Amino acid sequence: MFLRAFPARADRPNRTPTPMLDPSLVHTTLSRHQLADGFEIVVDLERSHGSWLRDAISGDEYLDAFTCFASWPLGYNHPKLGTDAFRRDILLAGSNNPSNSDLYSSLMAEFVASFATRVTPEGFPHHFWVAGGALAVENAMKVAFDWKARRLGRTDLMEDVNDLVILHFRQAFHGRSGYTLSVTNTLPDKVGLFPKFPWPRVHNPFIVFDDEGGIANDIEAEEARAREEIELAFRRHGRRIAAILLEPMQGEGGDNHFRTQFLRFLREIADRHEALLIFDEVQTGFFGSGRPWLWQHHGVRPDIVAFGKKTQVCGLYAGPRVDEVQDNVFRRPSRINSTWGGNLVDMVRCRHFIQVIHEDGLAAHIAGIGREVIDGLRCIARTSGGFVRSVRGLGSLIAFTLPSDQARRDVLHALAAARVLALPCGSSSVRFRLPLTMTSAEAQLLVDRTEAAVRSAKSGSAPRTVAVETATASD
Ligand SMILES: Cc1ncc(COP(=O)(O)O)c(C=O)c1O
Numbered sequence: 001m002f003l004r005a006f007p008a009r010a011d012r013p014n015r016t017p018t019p020m021l022d023p024s025l026v027h028t029t030l031s032r033h034q035l036a037d038g039f040e041i042v043v044d045l046e047r048s049h050g051s052w053l054r055d056a057i058s059g060d061e062y063l064d065a066f067t068c069f070a071s072w073p074l075g076y077n078h079p080k081l082g083t084d085a086f087r088r089d090i091l092l093a094g095s096n097n098p099s100n101s102d103l104y105s106s107l108m109a110e111f112v113a114s115f116a117t118r119v120t121p122e123g124f125p126h127h128f129w130v131a132g133g134a135l136a137v138e139n140a141m142k143v144a145f146d147w148k149a150r151r152l153g154r155t156d157l158m159e160d161v162n163d164l165v166i167l168h169f170r171q172a173f174h175g176r177s178g179y180t181l182s183v184t185n186t187l188p189d190k191v192g193l194f195p196k197f198p199w200p201r202v203h204n205p206f207i208v209f210d211d212e213g214g215i216a217n218d219i220e221a222e223e224a225r226a227r228e229e230i231e232l233a234f235r236r237h238g239r240r241i242a243a244i245l246l247e248p249m250q251g252e253g254g255d256n257h258f259r260t261q262f263l264r265f266l267r268e269i270a271d272r273h274e275a276l277l278i279f280d281e282v283q284t285g286f287f288g289s290g291r292p293w294l295w296q297h298h299g300v301r302p303d304i305v306a307f308g309k310k311t312q313v314c315g316l317y318a319g320p321r322v323d324e325v326q327d328n329v330f331r332r333p334s335r336i337n338s339t340w341g342g343n344l345v346d347m348v349r350c351r352h353f354i355q356v357i358h359e360d361g362l363a364a365h366i367a368g369i370g371r372e373v374i375d376g377l378r379c380i381a382r383t384s385g386g387f388v389r390s391v392r393g394l395g396s397l398i399a400f401t402l403p404s405d406q407a408r409r410d411v412l413h414a415l416a417a418a419r420v421l422a423l424p425c426g427s428s429s430v431r432f433r434l435p436l437t438m439t440s441a442e443a444q445l446l447v448d449r450t451e452a453a454v455r456s457a458k459s460g461s462a463p464r465t466v467a468v469e470t471a472t473a474s475d
Contacts, residue, residue, distance in 0.1 A: 023056035048076035051435050051442045053421060065432040065446055066421035070251070070283050070397070071309035073353055073362075075435040080356045089352075093344040100129065101341030111313070111347035114354050119292055120317045124305070126330040129315040129342030133282035133308030134175025137245070139336045140306040140316045141166055141179050143329050144243035144276045150325035151274060152239060165197070167233055167275070168245045169204040171253030171426070174280050183245055186252050200233035200241070202226055206256030209390045211382045213374075216390070223262050230266075234273050243276040243304075244269070248294045251283035254426025255399030257392055263300040276303040276321060283397075286310035287357055287436060290367025290395030297394060312346035312353070362436040363395075369434065369443050370395040376447030380454055387458050396434040402457075404428055410462035414453035417463045420446065 023042040030036035044056035052061045168183040182197040205222035250256040270277040279302040284294040308314035329335040381388040390401040402408045425431040456462045
């Protein structure tokens with residue numbers, strides 16, 4: 001009876017689609033009901049294409065070095081997503097929204113198998129899916145807390161384990177949810193006035209690059225300071241540090257790169273003190289660095305990796321160390337969970353992305369494109385009289401530093417006026433987040449427009465107001 005209430009597909013009325021809201025009304029409509037402080041452009045989802053984001057109001061096309069905060073890997077309307085197979089899967093997933101944690105589907109199983117065998121490196125048998133990067137990191141911390149408590153023999157679920165802590169770094173951005181608020185410390189407007197845990201926070205010894213890509217700062221002294229603070233934290237907190245948490249390249253904090261030696265030290269000290277090593281690859285993962293995961297450039301294996309953004313479905317994968325305790329969260333039901341367990345539409349989209357990335361060799365492609373952009377930016381730096389500094393990056397993740405926040409605003413405004421979308425990071429850096437599909441010609445255009453933007457910012461002729469206020473936007 002119940003099923004009969006839904007007419008079979010052929011019997012359903014074929015309604016004409018309602019026209020979409022006029023783009024010029026988007027901001028006023030949103031502002032009536034919510035804080036609408038985003039970009040002034042409105043994305044034209046039909047006519048944006050590849051690396052070009054089209055403004056539905058003006059019709060202008062912007063070269064996309066922003067990619068929805070590093071979350072949009074294949075550019076707009078990728079032709080391979082126009083297939084019947086993709087449309088069938090996405091429509092099916094979009095028309096139904098199963099609670100994936102408990103109600104399984106073929107679409108879900110296809111996604112999980114594809115991710116686990118083509119994206120997760122060998123040796124990480126556990127996966128967990130959720131919606132949102134902050135919740136991915138938060139659940140990674142929960143895995144570590146549960147593991148550590150049990151390692152300490154504290155297995156009674158009624159026991160107080162409020163003394164367990166997460167060691168983390170200055171200038172870290174891990175999100176804005178409950179636990180992640182306590183480890184995020186980029187800008188006070190993100191974490192101020194919310195209660196937090198006083199967990200140990202230590203120095204982040206990042207590299208400053210010279211114009212040839214060499215190391216320009218005293219990195220050994222930086223690392224020595226970090227090592228000292230970490231040793232002190234372990235002395236102070238003893239066996240209560242459940243995990244060391246790090247973005248293997250800090251994104252919002254300033255595109256801060258670390259040396260392999262330092263990551264090796266973290267691995268070694270985590271092992272020595274029975275803590276887990278968690279890498280937050282929400283911003284850097286899923287082929288953005290030219291490899292599936294940025295940590296693979298260093299060859300330092302973590303115990304848990306949290307991911308999000310480009311993966312669409314967020315979550316974590318974990319290695320065998322969590323199996324050192326019986327009843328860990330991957331065995332015992334309900335310890336980490338959510339109703340949706342990710343989202344089936346995201347799962348379908350991600351599986352098709354994986355297919356395209358492999359078929360088209362996009363990891364190697366973006367590694368090469370990244371090198372072209374970095375070479376171009378280093379040329380600009382060499383002739384800028386110190387205005388552009390510390391050009392750095394891997395694959396789609398590129399940044400450079402300017403003398404001040406105002407200089408950075410001027411460059412971002414000049415870029416927006418030249419129809420390039422880019423992002424700030426740290427106190428005075430500009431960050432590019434490229435689509436993996438960017439062409440060599442587009443990379444050259446990005447370099448040319450950046451050169452012109454730097455010139456106008458340096459001469460004080462950069463526009464101060466533009467349609468796209470990117471200077472304050474952050475993840
Ligand atoms: C490294 C990192 N971790 C976590 C997050 C939080 O992700 P979300 O905004 O999806 O919650 C971000 C977002 O920018 C991030 O860059």
